[in-house]
Amino acid sequence: MASKSIKPAAKTVKKALSLKAISTAEHHRVLRAQHETEAAQDYCEAIGDLLDAGVEARVGRIAERFGLSHVTVSRVVRRLATEGFVLAQPRQPLGLTARGKSLATEAKRRHVLVLDFLRALGVDERTAQFDAEGIEHHVSSPTLKAMARFLDR
Template structure:
């Protein structure tokens, strides 16, 4: 019979569990990653075309029009968008702030990934996956790192 080994918590694993819990609780308390995706797409569409439609959002996020309508209603209730069916979509001040913050996080992450040699398409895809989960302090440190690298003239580490 195998001897039962008593698990002992070590600091690294304990911190990891706390991080998972904190990330999970943060999602419960506020916006979801999905909501942020919608706000980001609306923001980008408005910047590119001057307006956003449910059809455009549906196309970019690869979701059904009824799903878009449902999320727009949630975002309207939470005060992030002004939405009236068949009338259009606009971001509120808080919706614009959230979307701009996500846009900026994406830019910093994509730039960091390009600096370390990741190609443009991959950098943007990876930044999209990471941007919702980045702690503000981490973002601040990445921005400092990018400024330092650029000031040293090391803006492309492609060892190719």
């Protein structure tokens, strides 16, 4: 009797593995796309945070915040300026375009929602801060909506 149940189980496992392969490929495709926008989200959010605090957004401040070199941050800022997110002029404070402000606002919203959700689950503050930074870039809209419902937002 046990052998009869093994065959259907084996077929189920085989089917699940083939479905997993498809979903894994899709998952990696989505992750690659998300990684492409992570830097733009982080930089726009950081610039927006500084501007909201009434502090000049300078490359040095961004470099310090991210623990990166001035040169690395300058390169990313140049790219983001070319892509239409950041306003950057030599030796001037950074600013955000309308597109950059929109991205910063959305990134901040996602960050706060994920952070509040992790806190509501009882995750300690340091871990919640650390984890929220990664999760915010990879969580889907349906999951964000579920988190918001959970938090009654």
